[in-house]
Amino acid sequence: MADGVVLLDTWASMFGMRVRIALAEKGVEYEYKEENLRNKSPLLLQMNPIHKKIPVLIHNGKPICESAIIVQYIDEVWNDKAPILPSDPYERAQARFWVDYIDKKVYDTWRKMWLSKGEEHEAGKKEFISIFKQLEETLSDKAYYGSDTFGFLDIGLIPFYSWFYTFETYGNFKMEEECPKLVAWAKRCMQREAVSKSLPDEKKVYDYVVAVTKVLESN
Numbered sequence: 697m698a699d700g701v702v703l704l705d706t707w708a709s710m711f712g713m714r715v716r717i718a719l720a721e722k723g724v725e726y727e728y729k730e731e732n733l734r735n736k737s738p739l740l741l742q743m744n745p746i747h748k749k750i751p752v753l754i755h756n757g758k759p760i761c762e763s764a765i766i767v768q769y770i771d772e773v774w775n776d777k778a779p780i781l782p783s784d785p786y787e788r789a790q791a792r793f794w795v796d797y798i799d800k801k802v803y804d805t806w807r808k809m810w811l812s813k814g815e816e817h818e819a820g821k822k823e824f825i826s827i828f829k830q831l832e833e834t835l836s837d838k839a840y841y842g843s844d845t846f847g848f849l850d851i852g853l854i855p856f857y858s859w860f861y862t863f864e865t866y867g868n869f870k871m872e873e874e875c876p877k878l879v880a881w882a883k884r885c886m887q888r889e890a891v892s893k894s895l896p897d898e899k900k901v902y903d904y905v906v907a908v909t910k911v912l913e914s915n
């Protein structure tokens with residue numbers, strides 16, 4: 697592997713988007729390698745033998761795994777511009793707490809809402825919306841989660857915005873009605889080129905999820 701930066705990713709992954717945004721914010725040039733998760737490359741299996749998941753950042757031949765860890769690595773290595781983590785230790789701890797909250801809560805609750813029917817689906821939907829209401833409450837009236845600066849927690853959450861249309865369609869609700877201030881924050885983040893160029897079109901995400909749903913339901 698030549699020196700440099702390689703990202704193993706898939707276009708629809710909200711976790712991969714986190715890394716793409718961080719690399720773009722720092723202006724880091726890298727090689728993007730799209731993975732087929734149903735036929736993982738030998739490189740992915742070699743670089744992330746533990747979880748066998750994307751994203752994986754390969755820097756000078758060495759792999760860094762787990763999106764939140766990768767973003768912090770990027771912030772530490774390319775530390776000459778656009779700081780991602782707050783400088784204050786307490787603020788850093790809070791940002792890490794809420795990204796951990798997102799990783800513990802959102803994906804699993806989404807799957808419950810997505811793949812279940814009836815009461816389980818309704819319970820998943822209720823929990824799912826409550827998670828985003830909590831995240832809206834955490835933002836309160838700040839422009840960004842890092843107060844006036846776009847930072848770690850903003851990067852941790854904004855990728856899910858490209859899935860809002862999918863969440864709303866499968867859950868039959870409107871994020872704008874449930875979390876208006878959060879939607880306003882998301883639109884504010886989308887004004888940053890590092891974000892808008894890293895997130896896919898929401899309808900493309902939806903079509904992808906419909907296709908995946910068909911595969912899962914046919915098994």
Ligand SMILES: N[C@@H](CCC(=O)N[C@@H](CSO)C(=O)NCC(=O)O)C(=O)O
Nearest residue numbers: 709710711733748749750751762763764
């Ligand atoms: N905690 C990790 C989650 C990565 C992940 O779920 N990656 C998925 C694709 S995105 O949904 C993945 O690689 N799945 C492949 C598999 O589960 O085999 C992170 O933050 O990087």
